[in-house]
Amino acid sequence: MLFNSISFLFVFLPVAWLLFHVAERAGLPKLAIGVLIAGSFVFYAYWNLAYVFILGGSIFANYLIAAHLDALAGLRTLSRRLVLSVGIAANLGLLGWFKYSNFLVDEFNRTTGTGFELAHIALPIGISFFTFQQIAYLVDVYRRAGFDSSLLRYCLFVSFFPQLIAGPIVHHREMMPQFGRGRSGRIIRDLAIGGTIFVIGLAKKVIIADSMAVPADLVFDGAAAGLAPTLIDAWSGALCFAFQIYFDFSGYCDMAVGLARLFGIRLPMNFASPYKATSIIDFWRRWHITLSRFLRDYLYVPLGGNRSGPARRYVNVFITMVLGGIWHGAGWPFAIWGVLHGILIVINQGWRHWQASRATDPQTGRTQISAMRMPVGIQRAAIFVLIVLTWVPFRAADAGAMTLVYAGMAGLNGISLPAAFAPVAGLLPGIVDPPGVVFDGLAVDPAQILLWIPALLCLVWLCPNSMEIMRGVRPIIATKGYPATHLSRSSPARPARFRPVWLLRPRFALATGLVLAVCLIQFNDPSRFLYFQF
Amino acid sequence: MTHRDFSISSSERSSKAGSAATYVAFMVGGTIALLVAVAIFSHIALRHDLIDIRNTKILNHQIRKLDTAAPVRTLFVGDSSLGAMFDQGVWSAVAGEPAMQLALTGTYGYAGSYSMIVRALERFRPDTIVLVHALDMMTRDLSTIGYVLARPLEPLPALIPAMNRLTTRLSFYLDSQIVGGAMGGVMRAAIGRESNPIENGFLRQPDVAGAVSHIATGDYLRLRPERINPQKTLFLKQIAKLCARKGINCIYAHGPVFAGACEAGAAYLQAINEDITDAGLIVAAESPSCVPQPELSNTINHVRKDLKPAYTRRYHGLLAPYLN
Numbered sequence: 001m002l003f004n005s006i007s008f009l010f011v012f013l014p015v016a017w018l019l020f021h022v023a024e025r026a027g028l029p030k031l032a033i034g035v036l037i038a039g040s041f042v043f044y045a046y047w048n049l050a051y052v053f054i055l056g057g058s059i060f061a062n063y064l065i066a067a068h069l070d071a072l073a074g075l076r077t078l079s080r081r082l083v084l085s086v087g088i089a090a091n092l093g094l095l096g097w098f099k100y101s102n103f104l105v106d107e108f109n110r111t112t113g114t115g116f117e118l119a120h121i122a123l124p125i126g127i128s129f130f131t132f133q134q135i136a137y138l139v140d141v142y143r144r145a146g147f148d149s150s151l152l153r154y155c156l157f158v159s160f161f162p163q164l165i166a167g168p169i170v171h172h173r174e175m176m177p178q179f180g181r182g183r184s185g186r187i188i189r190d191l192a193i194g195g196t197i198f199v200i201g202l203a204k205k206v207i208i209a210d211s212m213a214v215p216a217d218l219v220f221d222g223a224a225a226g227l228a229p230t231l232i233d234a235w236s237g238a239l240c241f242a243f244q245i246y247f248d249f250s251g252y253c254d255m256a257v258g259l260a261r262l263f264g265i266r267l268p269m270n271f272a273s274p275y276k277a278t279s280i281i282d283f284w285r286r287w288h289i290t291l292s293r294f295l296r297d298y299l300y301v302p303l304g305g306n307r308s309g310p311a312r313r314y315v316n317v318f319i320t321m322v323l324g325g326i327w328h329g330a331g332w333p334f335a336i337w338g339v340l341h342g343i344l345i346v347i348n349q350g351w352r353h354w355q356a357s358r359a360t361d362p363q364t365g366r367t368q369i370s371a372m373r374m375p376v377g378i379q380r381a382a383i384f385v386l387i388v389l390t391w392v393p394f395r396a397a398d399a400g401a402m403t404l405v406y407a408g409m410a411g412l413n414g415i416s417l418p419a420a421f422a423p424v425a426g427l428l429p430g431i432v433d434p435p436g437v438v439f440d441g442l443a444v445d446p447a448q449i450l451l452w453i454p455a456l457l458c459l460v461w462l463c464p465n466s467m468e469i470m471r472g473v474r475p476i477i478a479t480k481g482y483p484a485t486h487l488s489r490s491s492p493a494r495p496a497r498f499r500p501v502w503l504l505r506p507r508f509a510l511a512t513g514l515v516l517a518v519c520l521i522q523f524n525d526p527s528r529f530l531y532f533q534f
Numbered sequence: 535m536t537h538r539d540f541s542i543s544s545s546e547r548s549s550k551a552g553s554a555a556t557y558v559a560f561m562v563g564g565t566i567a568l569l570v571a572v573a574i575f576s577h578i579a580l581r582h583d584l585i586d587i588r589n590t591k592i593l594n595h596q597i598r599k600l601d602t603a604a605p606v607r608t609l610f611v612g613d614s615s616l617g618a619m620f621d622q623g624v625w626s627a628v629a630g631e632p633a634m635q636l637a638l639t640g641t642y643g644y645a646g647s648y649s650m651i652v653r654a655l656e657r658f659r660p661d662t663i664v665l666v667h668a669l670d671m672m673t674r675d676l677s678t679i680g681y682v683l684a685r686p687l688e689p690l691p692a693l694i695p696a697m698n699r700l701t702t703r704l705s706f707y708l709d710s711q712i713v714g715g716a717m718g719g720v721m722r723a724a725i726g727r728e729s730n731p732i733e734n735g736f737l738r739q740p741d742v743a744g745a746v747s748h749i750a751t752g753d754y755l756r757l758r759p760e761r762i763n764p765q766k767t768l769f770l771k772q773i774a775k776l777c778a779r780k781g782i783n784c785i786y787a788h789g790p791v792f793a794g795a796c797e798a799g800a801a802y803l804q805a806i807n808e809d810i811t812d813a814g815l816i817v818a819a820e821s822p823s824c825v826p827q828p829e830l831s832n833t834i835n836h837v838r839k840d841l842k843p844a845y846t847r848r849y850h851g852l853l854a855p856y857l858n
Contacts, residue, residue, distance in 0.1 A: 188558060189554040192561070225798070504554055506560040509559075509561040513561040513568065514568055516564075
């Protein structure tokens with residue numbers, strides 16, 4: 001069931017919301033949790049009934065392992081470590097089987113010339129997310145950082161439908177205390193806040209992301225079919241995909257936050273204007289924040305983090321990014337994407353290290369006046385271009401398609417202009433018809449290039465994000481170490497140029513209602529979120 | 535974790551609850567008000583023949599043509615792949631007898647063709663009906679909007695699955711195509727500018743030759759067997775039943791299409807030919823006619839307007855074995 005579908009919006013959600021609040025108002029918090037769990041399983045079963053058994057089995061098995069770890073709390077580390085290892089191995093085994101086995105068998109056959117056959121294994125939706133959440137829980141129970149004996153709360157922590165399919169990857173410490181605490185006096189306020197955030201997310205998905213999908217698909221699907229995009233088409237396709245995935249994921253995150261708020265629950269911020277990043281490190285503190293946090297706390301730090309010197313730190317961060325890339329999917333393009341980000345982060349960290357060493361006077365140990373810094377706008381633009389380039393392997397169906405798109409972006413597939421430009425070229429020979437330029441037209445609608453792309457650049461670079469607009473009602477949980485998630489409720493001492501704040505006022509309600517109406521008119525054919533495939 | 539905003543006084547809470555209730559009321563009310571306003575706007579635009587989707591103008595043109603035309607032995611129905619390719623005069627000259635073309639557009643789909651056949655049969659009974667549709671038609675959505683637009687016919691429930699029946703009725707006036715078409719149509723009417731004039735029996739095709747880039751392939755990359763919409767044969771089956779009941783020879787031919795699509799869609803073509811045959815129609819196996827890029831107009835299904843006579847002759851040759 002898609003968040004942007006009629007059946008979800010007008011059947012599932014109202015029923016779940018009503019039953020939940022009836023149970024809460026009746027003073028039955030366990031029943032309210034039960035309603036949410038039942039709703040979440042119905043929501044999950046809508047994709048495929050068989051998946052429910054995988055989700056349910058995974059939850060139950062992990063709960064038992066966590067309970068066993070907790071029961072062994074007073075014993076020696078070795079036996080507890082063994083239980084934890086079994087738990088993590090079982091989770092990774094499940095994820096590996098469903099997500100990577102087909103790919104590994106295919107690659108093995110390709111490299112060895114063998115012909116092993118494995119039935120096509122369908123990926124249970126959201127498995128990457130709920131598996132990571134449960135691994136984090138097991139590790140924390142092992143670290144004696146909290147075990148909640150309530151199976152009901154644990155079940156809801158894993159299966160809560162707003163974040164079940166595509167995150168955020170929530171932490172038990174931020175979620176489980178919120179379950180069953182009763183917020184019956186705030187139902188309407190939560191409805192207003194959650195509804196507004198949901199509508200903002202819906203608009204991002206339905207109006208922007210889906211519009212950007214059309215030209216992006218045209219170029220990347222064409223490349224997958226062996227058709228080489230020319231310069232403008234290749235850049236247009238890459239830019240449109242960069243905006244598609246941005247607004248698709250941002251829209252999904254807003255919708256998840258809004259939906260959770262309808263049930264009185266706050267989620268952590270997962271998306272904080274990543275195209276405003278001024279470095280790759282900054283980008284990863286803004287894009288898919290909860291994945292980044294998971295990788296930091298449960299992979300990078302256990303690998304040694306920055307505790308063993310710079311060289312080891314670079315290796316650790318590189319490994320973390322490559323595994324983060326592979327987490328997104330089985331295939332070389334995702335691995336390449338992870339490698340690219342790993343290299344960029346290592347370069348970024350090395351640069352920072354070098355700058356820091358230059359900024360300190362070796363004689364006195366004092367900080368010197370900082371070296372020349374590029375203006376923020378140029379930094380943002382440069383990082384944005386790098387990010388667009390790294391999206392190419394992420395979107396390309398295979399290495400061949402990726403190469404064709406990169407070749408197009410480098411101008412190696414020639415330059416094609418709209419046929420209407422041909423007469424102009426005739427008037428200015430040698431200026432607008434240099435060798436290699438043809439007038440074959442563009443695959444991507446020129447209006448999309450000229451109107452959408454500049455408008456969206458302004459939106460992602462200059463405007464506050466939805467959570468900043470909603471900051472007055474504390475819409476999300478901030479994450480330590482991720483400055484962009486810390487939203488100040490009060491107005492800043494020195495207001496920025498454009499910092500609108502949402503208020504519970506009729507005019508804001510009307511604006512939200514109008515946006516919702518436009519989204520409903522656009523509702524012809526709901527499309528899936530890109531992150532559902534991970 | 536603390537939640538500071540829980541600790542508000544009861545009077546503050548009731549005041550906030552009051553403003554929240556007002557907010558929700560305005561949000562829901564605003565949504566409903568806009569949807570109702572848009573629906574009324576679409577309804578009025580439809581009643582005044584101002585909806586300009588691709589395209590009500592051609593529907594009205596074809597209905598007027600049918601109302602005044604003399605009976606013919608061969609009737610052509612279909613979408614713009616037919617309209618852009620077919621020259622009624624050339625066909626009549628080549629075939630030695632008059633034929634009639636009642637092409638609509640892809641928006642109407644098979645539903646539109648069914649509608650035009652029903653309308654035509656109220657006036658006369660042709661010996662042969664030829665359906666010509668774009669090759670990718672079987673990948674498109676069920677044309678319920680086309681059905682409603684091309685009304686009045688027998689009741690919707692008889693043909694369309696329950697879910698579509700409900701959403702079609704509920705959402706017809708709020709469909710983005712209809713709303714956009716209504717807005718465009720009203721604006722054009724306001725400034726007195728005619729849109730999409732009729733030329734040589736169909737909507738005027740743009741004066742662009744070979745405008746489809748060599749990589750404008752989105753339209754034919756979907757020509758894969760797995761992209762076939764199983765609901766699409768609903769109206770084809772209705773047409774086949776109608777033809778059988780009236781004893782009319784009904785032929786299905788794929789419209790001309792970019793040569794690249796012929797290559798890429800071979801497996802798809804075989805699959806849809808089987809589906810169309812199963813629906814009860816005879817498929818002209820020699821179709822589609824594969825068009826080299828320089829002969830295309832603005833889509834991969836439209837030939838250049840100066841080539842209409844040539845393609846009409848080509849389709850005459852291709853269909854001759856199937857004509858009564």
